Amino acid sequence: MAENPAYPVGLRLTGRKVVVLGGGQVAQRRLPTLIAAGADILLVSPEATPSVEAMADDGEITWERRPYADGDLADAWYALIATGDKEANARASAEAERNRVWCVRSDDADAATAWTPATGHSEGVTVAVLTTSARGRDPRHTAAIRDAVVEGLRDGTLVAPHHRTRTPGVALVGGGPGDPDLITVRGRRLLAEADVVIADRLGPRDLLAELPPHVEVIDAAKIPYGRFMAQEAINNALIEHAKQGKSVVRLKGGDPYVFGRGMEELQALAEAGIPCTVVPGISSSISVPGAAGIPVTHRGVAHEFTVVSGHVAPDDERSLVDWPSLAKLTGTLVILMGVDKIGKIAETLVAHGKSADTPVALIQEGTTAAQRRVDATLATVAETVRTEDVKPPAVIVIGEVVKVGPSPSA
Incomplete structure (x- = not known):
């Protein structure tokens, strides 16, 4: 009979006890995510890597410098077992089973009650990839799938439509010095989601060719200035399009605040009541x-x-x-x-x-x-x-x- 696949679930660990056994490389990789989740973390290990020790010194985790002992998992919600002692790992895993504590084992996935997925994040979305069974697990394959999905979300090549109404506004995006690969991932994602892009001559022009056909691209150098100064005309164009309910990106070369007049544009938008996001860029x-x-x-x-x-x-x-x-x-x-x-x-x-x-x-x-x-x-x-x-x-x-x-x- 085929093995049943794992049931994916997101654990809410804020303020809840999590026990980590072992202070080596596995703990060093996993602890930052547990800290970010707001868990109350107890590390039990005679030794730890310098990075893990720094987390304890900073008060992010509690570290008891000793080997595992029966009873360490009492009242825990989740346990990460990652010591180099297989006998201790087996005893801790058995305690987790008795106490119904979800438990991950770095040395024996088959003996665990939970698996750690390959995870990544992009603007409020967590991508988690799990294989269907413990046998034949290939962590590199799941990590590659995770990376492909996250990178696609970040750079806009994988676009998931928003089904809720987006808040119109303006993003001042620093496009970097010219090479399109040097824009930030956030800047690239905002470009992919834009309705209107008002671009500087020194912005990364190659990125404009990647935009969907419905996006209106406006060359800032060609905005009719009329009686206005050039900067005032650009400000007015940003405000006009945003007031139409559109998502507007002002694409600049370098960084918006390094000789980019970004603050002038932000001030004009603030006076008009238009929300504005500033995305820093790599300065030339x-x-x-x-x-x-x-x-x-x-x-x-x-x-x-x-x-x-x-x-x-x-x-x-x-x-x-x-x-x-x-x-x-x-x-x-x-x-x-x-x-x-x-x-x-x-x-x-x-x-x-x-x-x-x-x-x-x-x-x-x-x-x-x-x-x-x-x-x-x-x-x-x-x-x-x-x-x-x-x-x-x-x-x-x-x-x-x-x-x-x-x-x-x-």
Whole structure:
């Protein structure tokens, strides 16, 4: 007769006693989920891994440093048996059976009364995958199924329609530096669920091609501005579509709050009573240098890095940057939106004490197939930009870290 399949169920363990026997790698993997479930956890084990010991030190679990003893499972709701002592495991399993405590055994699934599924999470949904019987169990196969489902939910390739009315609103999503794979999984999921996407020119354009046909895609650079300033027109477009009951994603390059005017848009939405979610993105100030082989910090070379907007020149009265102070810093200087002003910037830094030989790297179209790195010094960078025809968008890195990695021609 075929073995009956396991009956799947979700245990609500908040405030309920859970006993874990053994403080090794199995416990280290399982304990965080039990802690997140709010269980009152008793760990019984003579020893524990450093990570498990840290959980006890932080008060997340109670640790009794001794072997298992009969009676340890009294009043427990759930038990995880994971010691290296098979005889102790068998005695504990028998106690669980007598006391009707659901029990998982890491050494013998057939002797257990419960199995731990391969689990994953995505925005309030828990995915749990179980094989149908103990015999022939393949944990790698169940984990692979779990991973495929969770990844599909996260990146939007597996879309489950919402049968309850979604709350309309706006999500300000940082799309990262350009490579579509560098958007966050939450950002990608929100894109897949959007009705309207208002995209920046510097956002990851390849992601737009993956959107369902019903999604309205609006190029922010082509919104009719009329009598409005460009940013005000974008704000109005966000509000207009959200008020129509639509789910709107404002897709930006990099991070919404790093020279992305994200706060201006959030403030406008708040004034209009529109709910807004902010999804951080990978900033080009760190990721683009990294993609070009340049660490913005490095032991013994740079203990700090400063990110500066270069969209106005140092001698422009609108500039808020203290360039003389920046010239005195010994760390890394990262300049965004500064290609056409780099000559004046370099001149100002040198005039206030920065060595003219300070290395400079310009990374154009960073993280994309068109990425290009051009190296110079403060003394030569203005001429290099002209002769090499460096165009925006480009990230400029100034400092000794430019020379840390392998040569760009290597």
